[in-house]
Amino acid sequence: MALPDCLQPKLFTLVLVTDGRRVLLGKKKRGFGEGYFNGFGGKVEAGETIRDAASRELLEEAGIAADSLTHRGTLTFLFDDRPQPWEVHVFHSDSYTGMPTESEEMAPQWFDYDSIPYQQMWADDVFWYPLLLKGSACFRGTFHFVNTHTLVKRDLSEVPCLDGVDYKLC
Numbered sequence: 001m002a003l004p005d006c007l008q009p010k011l012f013t014l015v016l017v018t019d020g021r022r023v024l025l026g027k028k029k030r031g032f033g034e035g036y037f038n039g040f041g042g043k044v045e046a047g048e049t050i051r052d053a054a055s056r057e058l059l060e061e062a063g064i065a066a067d068s069l070t071h072r073g074t075l076t077f078l079f080d081d082r083p084q085p086w087e088v089h090v091f092h093s094d095s096y097t098g099m100p101t102e103s104e105e106m107a108p109q110w111f112d113y114d115s116i117p118y119q120q121m122w123a124d125d126v127f128w129y130p131l132l133l134k135g136s137a138c139f140r141g142t143f144h145f146v147n148t149h150t151l152v153k154r155d156l157s158e159v160p161c162l163d164g165v166d167y168k169l170c
């Protein structure tokens, strides 16, 4: 696919909620990644900050409000069949208010850390989830996909955390 001269990555959020031994995932009921288990998130909308977008998507998709969101990672996804790179900002929350509730987009379910259904998830997840779940490390990764779903190249490293990172989509 021919690339334009200049392009901006498309901004997304992804929130993982944990309770100390389990992580809350949702089975995507429609749209991109349908059938996969994933954290909760979506596109950052014009005028909102990535942190606001993360909170909004968590409430819309899982029915809960994060008490605090820690920015833990930045992932870039490159697809041979999509024109734009995706930049996904990953947040963690270990405390929330409300009851996880099924939405039109996601069906929430808790998984023990040692029973995460990686076979039914995006192929990058198995590499970076352990970094998020094992402690407080922050990470930066780039993952190349062909035919949307096949992971062919990856690069992942721990980086200093950007405490309080937040910016707005122009």
Ligand SMILES: CNc1ncnc2c1ncn2[C@@H]1O[C@H](COP(=O)(O)OP(=O)(O)OP(=O)(O)O)[C@@H](O)[C@H]1O
Residues within 6 Å of the ligand: 012, 013, 014, 031, 032, 033, 038, 039, 040, 041, 042, 043, 044, 077, 088, 122, 123, 124, 125, 145
């Ligand atoms: C390729 N490897 C990947 N690995 C892990 N997670 C991935 C991912 N690729 C996309 N994601 C996440 O999937 C959600 C899609 O969001 P998506 O449903 O398209 O957005 P949004 O809710 O705004 O869409 P609607 O237009 O309302 O349907 C969003 O959290 C995004 O971070």
